[in-house]
Amino acid sequence: ELEGLENTIDDAYAELRSLITDFRAPIDDDGIGLPETPPGPDPVTGEHIGMNIMQERAAKLNGELQYESDPDEGGTLIQLSFDMPRLEDLLKRRGIEVIEAVGSGEEGIKKVAELQPDIVLLDMRMPQMDGLMVLRQLRKNHPALKVVMLTTSTNDHDLLEALRAGARGYLLKDIEPDELVLAIREILAGKTVVAPELSSVLARFIQGEDGELQEDKSANPFSALTPREYEILTLLAEGQSNKVIARNLGISDGTVKLHVKAILRKLNVSSRITAAVMAVEHGIRASASNDS
Known part of the structure; x- marks a missing residue:
């Protein structure tokens, strides 16, 4: 029996196999997102070399490098x-x-x-x-x-x-x-x-239904506005969107956006809501004339 076992060990064609069907190594990155087709390495600036190296290493292992990205979007x-x-x-x-x-x-x-x-x-x-x-x-x-x-x-x-x-x-x-x-x-x-x-x-x-935050109206922060900007501000105070304002005034959405940007800049505020609140607090209504 022992001799038979020894012969089996000596003459049998046995091998050890290690089979890896799938290996993944996910990595999260909060940097700026890459485009769908990543740029090649830049030998001058050294940018994008890392991605190229990782692709080469994956290829040597008969694998591939995949990534999901929101282009130009960074971490928050x-x-x-x-x-x-x-x-x-x-x-x-x-x-x-x-x-x-x-x-x-x-x-x-x-x-x-x-x-x-x-x-x-x-x-x-x-x-x-x-x-x-x-x-x-x-x-x-x-x-x-x-x-x-x-x-x-x-x-x-x-x-x-x-x-x-x-x-x-x-x-x-x-x-x-x-x-x-x-x-x-x-x-x-x-x-x-x-x-x-x-x-x-x-x-x-x-809508002007509450007067809790009324300020001194003798100051006129709207004096720098043009007649058209003032007109658009009164419509903002009514809660109208850019599209509605454009339709009411017979101008394009883009023109309204430019006027709104100018209004925000001249009033030194950061949003149309703030501008609208400011207008209401100063008694501006769509029916009001431009006294500036």
């Missing part, structure tokens, strides 16, 4: 000007990197200068400096920075003051995580977003 870096670990975790799970969470307004201002986030989520109620003070300082130091008020305050005054100070969003803390992420994306795309629960508040001011 957020600073939370309050300490909410649960919110921070929810945002990270949805692909948004929270680079800092701070506990005071002064600390938030310093960290923005240091970290240069894409967007800041700011509370209205903070120690040392309230949210509006922090917002005004951030807008002064970083005019292009997008700041979103994320708060429990449903106070009408807080909402309008935040928009007038340059906030690009006013959201409530009980917002669903997916809705918050969507709002952040829209704000980064240039829109102004207000919590649906507060839309009626905004509508009251746009």
Whole structure:
């Protein structure tokens, strides 16, 4: 029996096989997205060499390099000007990197200068400096920075003051995580977003039904507007969209957009909503004539 076993070991054609049918190594990157066809390596600048090297290595292993990307879209870096670990975790799970969470307004201002986030989520109620003070300082130091008020305050005054100070969003803390992420994306795309629960508040001011925030009307911030710009501003105050304004005035959408940009620049505001609120607070109506 032993001799038979030895003969089997000596004469049998046995081999060990290791079969790998599929091997994947996913890598996430929060940098700027590549186009559908990645550019070749640039020997002068050294750019894009890494992708070329990875493709060569994959080919040597009879594999291939695949990637999914949103062209020209980078990662979203957020600073939370309050300490909410649960919110921070929810945002990270949805692909948004929270680079800092701070506990005071002064600390938030310093960290923005240091970290240069894409967007800041700011509370209205903070120690040392309230949210509006922090917002005004951030807008002064970083005019292009997008700041979103994320708060429990449903106070009408807080909402309008935040928009007038340059906030690009006013959201409530009980917002669903997916809705918050969507709002952040829209704000980064240039829109102004207000919590649906507060839309009626905004509508009251746009329609002029509430006079709580009336200012001294002797000052005329609209004197620099042309007659056409003033006319368009009155229509903005009615809540009309660019398309509706274009149709009513018999001009193109593009022309309306140019006028709106000029209005925002001359009024030193960041959104059409802020301009509309400002107009209503100064008593401007579509039926009013241009006294400027």
